[in-house]
Amino acid sequence: MRVILIFISAALVNNFVLAYFLGLCPFLGVSKRFDTALNMGLATTFVTTLTAVTTWLINRYLLVEYNLLFLQNVTFILAIAALVQLVEMFIKKTSIALYRSLGIYLPLITTNCIVLGLALFAVTREYTFMESVFFGAGAGVGFTIALIIMSGIREELEFADVPKVLQGAPITLLMAGMLALAFMGFAGLLSV
Amino acid sequence: MPPSDRTLFYEFKKGLLLENPVAVMLLGMCSSLAVTNQIKNSLAMGLAVVFVTIASSALVSMVRKLVPGGVRIATYIVIISGFVTLADLFFKAFFPDISKTLGPYVPLIVVNCIIMARAEVFAAKHPVAASVADAVGMGVGYTWVLLVIGAIREVLGSGSIFGLAILSENVFKPWVVMVLPPGAFLTLGFLIGFINYIKSRKEGIE
Numbered sequence: 088m089r090v091i092l093i094f095i096s097a098a099l100v101n102n103f104v105l106a107y108f109l110g111l112c113p114f115l116g117v118s119k120r121f122d123t124a125l126n127m128g129l130a131t132t133f134v135t136t137l138t139a140v141t142t143w144l145i146n147r148y149l150l151v152e153y154n155l156l157f158l159q160n161v162t163f164i165l166a167i168a169a170l171v172q173l174v175e176m177f178i179k180k181t182s183i184a185l186y187r188s189l190g191i192y193l194p195l196i197t198t199n200c201i202v203l204g205l206a207l208f209a210v211t212r213e214y215t216f217m218e219s220v221f222f223g224a225g226a227g228v229g230f231t232i233a234l235i236i237m238s239g240i241r242e243e244l245e246f247a248d249v250p251k252v253l254q255g256a257p258i259t260l261l262m263a264g265m266l267a268l269a270f271m272g273f274a275g276l277l278s279v
Numbered sequence: 280m281p282p283s284d285r286t287l288f289y290e291f292k293k294g295l296l297l298e299n300p301v302a303v304m305l306l307g308m309c310s311s312l313a314v315t316n317q318i319k320n321s322l323a324m325g326l327a328v329v330f331v332t333i334a335s336s337a338l339v340s341m342v343r344k345l346v347p348g349g350v351r352i353a354t355y356i357v358i359i360s361g362f363v364t365l366a367d368l369f370f371k372a373f374f375p376d377i378s379k380t381l382g383p384y385v386p387l388i389v390v391n392c393i394i395m396a397r398a399e400v401f402a403a404k405h406p407v408a409a410s411v412a413d414a415v416g417m418g419v420g421y422t423w424v425l426l427v428i429g430a431i432r433e434v435l436g437s438g439s440i441f442g443l444a445i446l447s448e449n450v451f452k453p454w455v456v457m458v459l460p461p462g463a464f465l466t467l468g469f470l471i472g473f474i475n476y477i478k479s480r481k482e483g484i485e
Contacts, residue, residue, distance in 0.1 A: 105460060106460050107313060108308070108309050108310075108312040108313040108460065108463065109309050109313075109387075110309070111308040111309050111312070112305075112306075112308060112309075112392060115305065115308070157364060157368065158364075159386070160360045160363055160364050160367070160386045160389055161357065161360045161361065161364065164356055164360050164389050164390070165353075165356070165357070168353065168356065198390050198392060198395065199390070200309045200387050200390045200391075203386070203387060203389065203390050204309075204383060204387055207383035207386055207387070208383060211382070211383065250472075251479070252472050252473075252475040252476040252479060253468075253472045253475075256305055256468075256471055257468045257469070257471040257472035257475065258468070259468075260464050260465075260467050260468030260471065261464065261465060261468035261469070263464040263468075264461045264462070264463075264464030264465040264468060265461070267459075267460045267461040267464055268456070268461040271459065271460075271461065
């Protein structure tokens with residue numbers, strides 16, 4: 088039961104993009120069209136879940152075991168970079184179609200703060216293994232939801248008459264603000 | 280102007296407004312929004328980023344001829360995360376309460392695109408002095424935007440500045456939304472819009 092609460096909390100209540108401001112670069116960068124947003128979201132969810140597994144294992148059996156916690160940042164970021172590279176190679180070998188649709192987004196995910204952020208959050212909150220996995224998946228799903236909603240709004244926005252100085256980034260940020268307000272409505276959903 | 284004519288001062292100055300990392304190039308958004316609910320946090324975060332940018336730009340510039348092209352990104356990441364760990368441990372040791380409020384956003388400087396971008400775009404191709412000047416400019420440019428956002432959010436959201444109450448409750452009811460996540464998005468959106476407005480007026484005059 089607790090894992091489901093953690094999942095919902097990471098995906099909706101404490102949405103990584105709109106409540107923790109993580110992953111804003113891709114959120115602003117690839118939210119222009121619906122299908123790219125969906126592909127980016129799926130690729131990120133895949134990586135966040137795998138990262139949660141990997142970093143949990145590294146933290147538990149390497150860093151805590153040998154009292155190397157000060158190396159957390161360095162090892163986590165290297166593990167994430169290596170993981171993304173491996174995933175890219177694996178997808179390229181097994182499914183060319185999937186590689187074509189996700190391929191270009193994978194390298195970008197390394198620098199997505201969500202991935203490193205969730206690894207660090209999972210450590211500070213002392214999640215168990217299963218909790219970390221659901222936390223990682225929830226983070227990815229939350230990112231996907233935010234990205235898809237945003238891309239929908241931005242596709243409509245093409246027809247709107249935006250003042251010249253607000254075009255581009257400013258109006259996107261203002262809309263993200265509105266979206267964050269709306270997501271605050273989920274706050275009463277559960278109390279974890 | 281050709282690169283050889285560029286003075287160190289020019290490299291420093293361009294980060295302040297013309298190529299401001301946050302307001303113009305939209306880099307490093309995560310941290311600039313997450314920690315700016317109080318001006319104190321903005322200052323701490325800004326200083327941490329200034330330190331990491333200068334140190335890693337200098338080191339990247341020093342080793343730029345030794346590192347083979349294929350592994351340069353990995354090298355930068357290790358250099359940057361080393362300095363970020365230093366900053367993180369420094370906060371933990373000397374300012375534990377600030378370290379607590381900033382939480383994982385200090386280690387997250389590793390994936391702050393500003394530092395990576397400066398390493399890749401500038402420090403890897405320029406001598407040490409120019410790289411340091413560039414890094415100082417970028418760091419200061421980042422910090423002042425953070426301070427402005429922090430000041431706006433703290434004044435409107437809690438009616439205080441640096442934790443001192445300046446607006447009395449009777450005159451001004453604080454807008455709680457400004458210290459919450461939506462306030463950060465709205466403030467930065469309007470700030471960038473305002474900078475665009477100033478720039479467009481300047482171009483109109485010239």
